[in-house]
Amino acid sequence: MAIEDDVLVIGGGLAGATAALAAADRDVCVRLVTFKQSTLRHASGLIDVLGYASGVNGPLVDPFDAIADLPDSHPYRRVGEETIRDALAFFDRIAGPAYEGGHTDTNALVPTHGGTVKPTARYPASTAAGLASDPRDMLLVGFETLADFDAPLAAAHLDAAGVPFEARGVTLSFPGIRRDDAKITRYSNLLDREETVETGTGSATAREALAEAIRPHLADESRVGFPAILGDEHADEVRADLAAAIGADVFEVPMGPPSLPGMRLDDLLYAALEDASVRVTAGVPVIDYQTNGTGADRIDRVIVDRNGTEIPHRAEQYVLATGGLVGKGIRSDRSVESGSRDDDVRTDGVEPADAGGSAATERSGVVFEPIFDCYVPHAPDRYDWFVDDAFGEHPYARFGLPADRELRPLDADDEPEFENLRAAGAVLGGYDYAAEKSGAGVSLATGYAAGRRAGDEVGYRP
C-alpha cells in the first residue's frame, strides 16, 4: 500500500504552498510533502513581480508592461500575463488584510533596511505606512543590539535617494534585551507576549517601555519605522498599541534573513493549507520515484524517506516545487563520480570525468535535479557557471528546469519528461530573481498555474 492522494506537491515554499492551494480549489485530495523550511523564512515577505528589466533604466513602474519583452523561455512567458494576474488575485484572496498593493498594477516603492527603495507588487500591511511615495516625514528607529539596521545611515541613504520627505534616524537600546546577538524571535516574543521588562525607572510591559523610550526622540514626524521585529502572532496588535502610545503611525522596514515578515507569510500560507484540508507532511524528503512499468513516462509513486524508512506515496498528478540552488531543489556536484547519482544520468554532454584527478575532474561539474533527474541545461565546465564580476550576469543564477507552457519539465529534446509532472518556483530555470526582483512573483504565478492544471487533470488518463 502507498499513502494515496490525487495531487502530490513536493516542496513547501511559496511555489509549493500556492500550487497545493490552487489544486485544492478544484476539490481534489491534495498532499504537500516538504523537507526543510523554505526560503520564504529568509525572504523579505515582499511579493515582487518584476522590479527591473534588462534594457530599462531604473525600477519598472508597471511590471506588466515589461513582460512581453522577456525571453520566451522566461517562466512568465511560459504561463502568460493573464495567469500572472489570476495568481496575484488568488494570493490577494488568501492574504486578505495582511497584504496591500492590489489596488493598482504599479509597483510600490518600499524602503529597505539598507536605505534603498525597492519596487514591489504586494507588501505586508505592516510596511504600508512606510512607502517612499508618501510625502510624510519619517523617524527611523534602530537598536544598539541589532546590528543589521543602522537607522541614521538608512535615513541618510533615503535622503540621498531623493525621497519626497525628510528621514531621520536614531539608535536606542531595546528595553529588556541585553545580548548583542539576541535572536529576532526574542524581540518579537517580548512584544507579542507583553513581557515585563526593566527600564531605567522601574518595570513596564515591553510595548509600553518601547514607546516610552521613543517618545523623547520624536520631533514632528507622523510616522515611525522599526526593523521588522514587531511581534509575530499578535503583530497587528503590537503595531496598533505602539502607534497609540507614540502618537504616530508605526511601520516595519523589511530586513535581511532571518525575516519575521517572511515567517508570518509562511504561517499565513500554512493556515490556509489547513483550512483547505491539504494534508501536509513536513520534515522529510522525497528521494526517488517509480513508474508503473506500462507507461515509463508516467510517474506512479514517489518515495519519501522518513529517517531511514522508505514510504511510498502515490498520486495521479505531481508538482515539483523544491526550490533552486538555495532551496536545494537543484544541486551541483564536482563530477559524476563524487556524486551519489546513478551512473546512467544524462549530463548534458559532459563526459563523466575520470577518477584520476586530472584537470578535467577539477573543472567539470554537474548541475542536476535530484529526485526525478530532470534535465538541467548547464555548461560542462564549472568555471563557466559564474563570471568574475560579482554583479555580473551569472549563468548559475538562471540554472533550473526548462518547461513547456503547461510547466511540464522538458528533456534535452524538448519533450516532456513525464506526462503527470509539473514544476513551479525556483526549480524552474530561465530567470534571475535577484537581478529582476521577480522571486516571489514567479513562485506565485507558476505555483498557481501548475497546481490549477494538476487539479484539473485528476481523473484524466490518456
Add this chain to the structure above:
Amino acid sequence: MSDAERPTDDHVPGSDDFEPIQVFPEAEDMDLRPGADNCYKCSTCDTNCPVAEVDDEFPGPKFQGPEQWRLKRQEDHDIDSSVMKCSNCMRCDGACPSEVPLSQMHNAARGEYVDEHMDTFSREYVRNRILANYRRLAPLGAAFPRTANFVMGLSVTKWMGEKLLGITGEREFPEFATQTFREWWAERGGAQVRNENKRIAYFHGCYSNYNTPQVAKALVRVYERFGYEIMVPEQSCSGTPMFANGMLDDARRAAETNVRELGAAIEDGADVIASCSSCSMSLRQEYPELFDFDDTETVAENTWDAIEYLRVHEDLEAALEGTSVDGERYAYHAPCHSRNQGLDGQTVELMALIDGVDAEDVGDSCSGISGTYGWKAENYETSMKIGEEMFEHMDAADATTGLTECPTCSMQMEHGTGYEITHTLEVLEDALVGTKE
C-alpha cells in the same frame, strides 16, 4: 561574489554515502566539519529554537553547532557550558535549509562537555544521571507502585528533590501503574495471534511499560485486530534522555542491547514498531548518527511509528471509515519528535475519519518540557514559558481532552492546562476494537 553565493557541492538526502560517526571511544576525534561548512549563517535555525525565543542567555543552535565546531578547530576552544541549556527538541534540524546536522552536533558537544568539564560528584551530574536513567529506577517504583506513588507525592520528597538534587518541586511525579505492561503481557500468555507473514517487534519503551500500560495494550489490541503476531523482545531505554544529558556511555550501553535484540527480531521476520515518538526518532535517526553496531542501520531502516506502519501496510483509512466512538473533542499537540519525522499531520487526518471524534491541532509550538529538561529546577521557568503558547491554544480549543504521542509532552499538557491526556492509539483502539479501558 562571496562563497555563500557560489553553487556548492552537497549531500543528497537519502543517498547511501552517509558515514555514521563513531563517537566512541574518542568523542573528541569526531569530525563534523563537513556539516559545519554547509552553514551559510542564515540564522533560520535560531529563529526556530524555542529556548532562544524565551531565554536571552541562550546563544542558540547556530552557535552550539557550526560556530562552536569552527571555534574548536581553530583555537583550541572548550565546549561552552550553554550547550546544557539546549533541550534536544531537534527543531533546529528541521529548520536548516542547508541540511546542517545540528542536533547531531549538539549531542556530540554535550557528550564532550559532560565528559571533560562536569565533575562526576557534582549535584548536577548526579541529578542528570538519575533523570537520564529513569529506566533503572522505574522497576523499583513499579515493584511497590502504591508505596512509590505515595512517597513521590509527599511534599517532603519534593522538597528533598528540589534541595538535594535540583529536580523541580513544581511537578507531579508520574504515577506508576499497579501492573507493568510486561507483567500483563506475560500473564495473558504473550501473543494471541500467530502469523508468519505479519510480525512486529514492539518497542514499548520505559514509559508505557511502567506508567501507561494502557497505551501499550491499545497497541497490542489494534495490531492483533489487523492479524499481526506481536513479539515483545528484551529492551532497554531508547537513549533519548541520555543523549539530552550528554550521558553517551549510558546511551551506548542501552543502544547496544536494543540493536542486538531488535536486530534478532528483524532476523525473525519482524518490523520494529514504537508507540512513543522520541523512541522511534532515537532508533531511526540518533542511533545511525552516533553508533555503528552491526545492525544499527538495519534497525533504523526497519523501525516504524505505530500508526504510520498501519497506514502503509494496511488500509487504515478504510478500516476507520464508518467507525464511531462516543463523542469526544480533543486538543492535539504534535510532539517535536513526530514533527521531525514528518508525522505531525497524521493524527488529525485519521481522527477526522472516526464518527464522533473531533481533533483540533493546537499549533506548532513546542510543549517546552523536552523529556528531562523541564524537570530540572533551573529550567522549570523556561520550560513553562515555552509551553505558554501551547497552553493558551489548548485553553482556547473547543475540547475536553488532550491528545499526543509523547509521554513527557502529555505531562506538560496536563501540568499546564489541567486537561486529561490520551494517546492516539487509545482512540484507535476504541474505534477499531471497542475495548478501550
